[in-house]
Amino acid sequence: MCGILGFSGKGPVRKIISRGLKALEYRGYDSCGYAFLSEGVVCVNKKTGKGGTDELVSEIPEYSDRRICVISHTRWATHGKVCLENAHPHRDCKNEIALVHNGIIENYARLKKELEQKGHIFSSDTDTEVIAHLFEEEAKKMPFRKAVLKSLNKLDGTFALLVLRKGCSEIIGARKGSPLFAGVKGKDFFISSDINSIVNYTDEIMFLEDGDMFAIGDEMEILDFVKKESVKRSFSRIKSGVQSTAMGNFESYMQKEIFEQPAALVSTFNSLCKELARYMEIVDTVPGRITIVGCGSSWHAGLIGEYMMEKLLRIPVEVEYASEFRYRNPVFLPDDLVVSISQSGETADTLGAVKEAKKKAKLLSICNVHNSSIPGESNYALYTQAGPEIGVASTKAFTAQIAALYFLNLLLALKMGLIKEYSLEKKIEEFSATAKKIRCIFSMLPDMEKIADKLKDKSNALFLGRGIHFPVALEGALKMKEVSYIHAEGYPAAEMKHGPIALIDENMPVVFISVRDRFSMKVISNMREVKARGGCIITVSDYIDDDILNISDEIINIPEAENEYLKPLLTVIPLQLLAYLTALKRDCDVDKPRNLAKCVTVE
Ligand code: F6R
Numbered sequence: 009m010c011g012i013l014g015f016s017g018k019g020p021v022r023k024i025i026s027r028g029l030k031a032l033e034y035r036g037y038d039s040c041g042y043a044f045l046s047e048g049v050v051c052v053n054k055k056t057g058k059g060g061t062d063e064l065v066s067e068i069p070e071y072s073d074r075r076i077c078v079i080s081h082t083r084w085a086t087h088g089k090v091c092l093e094n095a096h097p098h099r100d101c102k103n104e105i106a107l108v109h110n111g112i113i114e115n116y117a118r119l120k121k122e123l124e125q126k127g128h129i130f131s132s133d134t135d136t137e138v139i140a141h142l143f144e145e146e147a148k149k150m151p152f153r154k155a156v157l158k159s160l161n162k163l164d165g166t167f168a169l170l171v172l173r174k175g176c177s178e179i180i181g182a183r184k185g186s187p188l189f190a191g192v193k194g195k196d197f198f199i200s201s202d203i204n205s206i207v208n209y210t211d212e213i214m215f216l217e218d219g220d221m222f223a224i225g226d227e228m229e230i231l232d233f234v235k236k237e238s239v240k241r242s243f244s245r246i247k248s249g250v251q252s253t254a255m256g257n258f259e260s261y262m263q264k265e266i267f268e269q270p271a272a273l274v275s276t277f278n279s280l281c282k283e284l285a286r287y288m289e290i291v292d293t294v295p296g297r298i299t300i301v302g303c304g305s306s307w308h309a310g311l312i313g314e315y316m317m318e319k320l321l322r323i324p325v326e327v328e329y330a331s332e333f334r335y336r337n338p339v340f341l342p343d344d345l346v347v348s349i350s351q352s353g354e355t356a357d358t359l360g361a362v363k364e365a366k367k368k369a370k371l372l373s374i375c376n377v378h379n380s381s382i383p384g385e386s387n388y389a390l391y392t393q394a395g396p397e398i399g400v401a402s403t404k405a406f407t408a409q410i411a412a413l414y415f416l417n418l419l420l421a422l423k424m425g426l427i428k429e430y431s432l433e434k435k436i437e438e439f440s441a442t443a444k445k446i447r448c449i450f451s452m453l454p455d456m457e458k459i460a461d462k463l464k465d466k467s468n469a470l471f472l473g474r475g476i477h478f479p480v481a482l483e484g485a486l487k488m489k490e491v492s493y494i495h496a497e498g499y500p501a502a503e504m505k506h507g508p509i510a511l512i513d514e515n516m517p518v519v520f521i522s523v524r525d526r527f528s529m530k531v532i533s534n535m536r537e538v539k540a541r542g543g544c545i546i547t548v549s550d551y552i553d554d555d556i557l558n559i560s561d562e563i564i565n566i567p568e569a570e571n572e573y574l575k576p577l578l579t580v581i582p583l584q585l586l587a588y589l590t591a592l593k594r595d596c597d598v599d600k601p602r603n604l605a606k607c608v609t610v611e
Contacts, residue, residue, distance in 0.1 A: 009084035009605040010096070010110040011035035012188075013205055014170045014179045016077045016224045017196025022065040024198070024209065025080050029061045031205035031253075034398060034606035035110070036084025039095035043106030043172050044068055044078040050106045050174050054095040058600055075195075077179050077224075079170040081108035084605040087116075088133025097172075098137040100144035101129055104174040107143070109136040110201055111166035111186040112610050119162065139169060147173075156180050157221060160233045166356070166610070168201055178225035182233060183216050186609055187354055187381055190214040190228060192243050197224045201609075203246070203379060204253075204396070212243040215379065246379065253396050262399035262491065262598040266584050267450065269404045273443040273577065275393040276408045280415040281436055287419055290388050294424055295370070296343030298323055301330040301361040303608065305402040305486060306349040306409060309374075311479035313347070313413035316573045321420050330361035331611060344369035347416070351397060351405035352607040353380025360611060362386060374412045376405050390416060400604045401490045403584050406483065407577055414439070414573055438570035442577055445567040449581045452564060453589075456582065459546055459562045460589035466517055469494055470508060470543075471583070472501040473521035474531055480521055480576045484583030491591035491598045501527075501534040512541040519586070520560075521579045524551040525572060535559045548582050550575070 011032025015024050029040055040061060041054025046069060055064050068078060081096035088094040097106040113119070116135035119142060124130065128141040142162065146155035152173050166185030173180075181188065181199060191198035193210040200206050203213055216222070220241075221233040230239040258264035280287070298317060300310035307329060314325040328338075330348070334357060346365040350358045353375040362371055362385045373386040376394050383389035392408035418435055421427045427435075463469065469488055473481035482498035489496045499508055501520065512518070518538045522531040532555045535545055539559050547560040550568040557563070564582045569575040591598045 009036045009607055009609050011082045011201045011205070012080070012108045012110050012168055012170055013201070014077070014079045014181065014199040014224070015197070016179050017075055018072055019070070019196065021070055021076055021078055022068050025068065025078055026061045026065045027208065028200065028205040029080055029082050032082050032200070032202055033058070033600070034400065035201060035609070036082055036605045037600050038083045038085045038090040039092070040064065040080070040082040041095045041097055042068065042078055042080035043097040043108075044076055045172055045174070045177065048175050050099070050104060050172055052097050052099065052106050054092055054097070056090055056092055056095060075177070075226075077172055077177060079106065079108050079172055079179060086112060086610055087135045093132045094134050096136060098132060098134060098140045100140045102144070105140045105143055105171060107136065107140045107169060107171040109139060109167055109169040110609060111168060111184075113138060113163055113167065114165035115163070135165075139163065139167075140171070143171065152176055153180065153223060156182070157231065157233050157236065160184075160221060170199060178223050180221070180223050182221040184218050185356075188216040190216060190222070190243070192228070195226065197228055199224065211246050213246045214241055214243045217241075253398055260399065260598050262401060262403060262588055265397055265399050265404045266581070266588060268395070269407050269581070270443045270446045272392075272394040272404045272408050273411050273446075274440050276411040277415060277439045278436065279393050280390055280412060281432065284419070284432065287388075287390075288423065291372070291419060291423065293343065294420060295323060295345035297341055298325045298345050298347060299333070299338075299365075299369070300325065300327045300347045300349060301333050301358060302349035303330050303355050303357055305406045305483060306351060306355075306358070308479045308483040308486070309406055309409035309413060310347070310349050311482070312410050312476055312576050313417070315476040315479075316413060316417045317420070320417055320426065320573075321424065323420070328361070330355070331357040334360040334364045338364070340365070340368040346371050348373045348382055348386065349409050350374075350382050351376045351394075351402055351409070353377040353382040354607050354609050355382070356609050356611045358382055359385065372416070374409055374416075376408065397606075399599045400601055400606045401487055401587070401598070407580065410576055411439070417573065439574065442569045442574040445569065445578060446581055448567050449578065449585070452582070453585065456564065456585050456589055459564070460586060460593055462544070462562070463494065463517055463586065463590045464593040466494060466515065468511065468516055469496040470504070470511070470516060470518045471496060471498040472504060472518060472534060473579070474501045474527040475525065476572070476576055477521040477523060477579055480579045480583065481519070483580055484519060484587070487584055487587035488590065490604065491587050491601050492594050492596055493602070494590065501531055504534060505537060509537065509541065512538055512543040514542045514544065517544045517546060519546045519548065519583065522547055522549045522556065523575055523579060524568065525575075532556070532559065548579055550578065
């Protein structure tokens with residue numbers, strides 16, 4: 009993870025770096041820092057903790073008559089604890105080199121040992137510092153650019169990096185396996201891990217590729233550091249995709265994004281339906297098997313997709329953790345379709361899984377971010393229209409992924425002749441009607457406050473559901489642990505008696521998802537089992553009967569969705585709200601929970 013941002017030019021550099029770092033904070037917010045060249049000297053400033061970038065950048069000089077080169081970084085700790093020594097930029101022994109890095113250097117321990125034997129003194133626990141010392145060592149024998157080129161080929165792992173060196177009025181950088189974009193405006197150059205941190209200044213963007221090494225002075229030069237030959241790549245104008253990231257009247261991004269779901273869902277589903285004819289053409293054959301890969305909430309969305317698709321299409325569907333799939337040497341069959349799901353489009357393990365499947369299966373990605381790496385590696389993409397998701401815990405992106413999976417289910421059903429095109433109109437109506445019902449759930453907030461009051465002092469919670477609501481239970485538990493730090497587990501309701509039931513006592517809240525479907529009576533039996541052991545039952549239900557009334561300690565009575573596949577869109581909302589409200593009552597930062605980052609670009 010980590011975000012890196014560089015600027016070479018004149019003008020309001022403090023604002024550019026401060027705003028840019030804020031825009032990159034979703035990649036990590038443990039610490040941040042920057043380096044610039046002044047009178048040929050490398051100056052470094054860094055801090056730990058969230059926020060405070062405006063004060064931090066106040067020491068960067070702003071020139072109107074000459075160019076300044078600045079590199080900056082926001083960190084998500086991988087090697088070494090959160091402290092100033094481990095914050096980027098990292099330096100060499102003589103403080104002549106400053107370097108920022110995103111990625112992981114896998115052979116850093118061996119390189120560090122070799123460099124220590126040559127007399128290098130290290131001051132951090134990071135893998136990154138080794139790069140600065142390696143550059144220093146090679147530069148003893150050759151010009152700096154050549155030293156960087158040679159060193160890059162010694163690094164195993166992934167990197168997007170920027171480096172400044174005393175006496176050189178340029179930023180040198182490189183990428184392998186971690187995203188990096190360049191932007192230009194006149195003679196000003198921007199370089200960043202995420203376009204969104206620079207699109208306020210320019211829409212002329214260049215997508216750097218693995219193996220690119222570049223130098224930015226008055227011009228930008230690019231070299232393939234593996235083939236050691238120069239590369240021609242140009243800037244192109246991208247559609248101004250700047251979407252508002254203002255919090256408006258909301259108290260947090262998480263709250264705003266939960267409330268944006270009705271609009272995000274309709275926008276996602278309608279935009280996909282508008283392009284139905286195009287998708288009917290590009291998804292040219294019906295797959296024999298579908299493998300869905302993703303991580304975290306995206307993996308949960310995949311499980312919901314599995315229930316939908318196996319039921320309607322009768323095509324076998326496997327849902328895999330991307331991190332396991334990529335290294336398992338998976339078996340591919342001739343008619344396989346691999347569906348990757350990723351909000352960010354940059355998750356390292358999902359990208360790795362997609363690369364593993366490339367050339368062996370057709371690849372379709374479901375993604376929320378245009379121009380990101382995962383759709384770039386896929387044959388087709390279904391974009392969700394959730395808009396920028398800033399809160400670290402996924403909410404609107406998750407439900408938008410379910411909308412895209414529902415669309416894919418219908419698309420394949422049409423292709424297979426299981427439904428007729430005219431019935432799509434009805435499906436669109438059903439979808440909008442369900443999305444509207446989310447607003448009714450928002451009106452139940454005062455009741456949920458009372459339940460959150462009960463939850464806030466608990467140490468553990470269980471979330472149980474059956475069928476398509478089992479993955480919803482997993483998602484509810486993940487939301488609770490991410491933002492409130494209460495230990496929560498999701499289970500298939502029937503599985504509880506095979507172990508977790510040992511945990512049930514009066515201190516264990518159990519959230520049941522019990523909807524009107526073929527499992528209703530079975531879920532009621534599972535609720536009775538918890539009740540018999542003194543557990544406190546919170547029921548999310550789209551129907552009320554005597555059993556629900558008698559067994560539950562608390563009931564969140566949600567509206568009924570228009571069809572069974574759309575029910576998860578409603579059952580997950582109270583779980584998001586319970587996690588949100590409980591976290592607030594425990595004084596947790598719901599937007600930037602501890603230890604997390606929004607975009608996980610390390611495996
Ligand atoms: C949970 C959450 C994470 C992400 C996971 C995958 O709230 O946000 O579990 O879902 O890191 O991220 P993407 O979807 O960007 O690949």
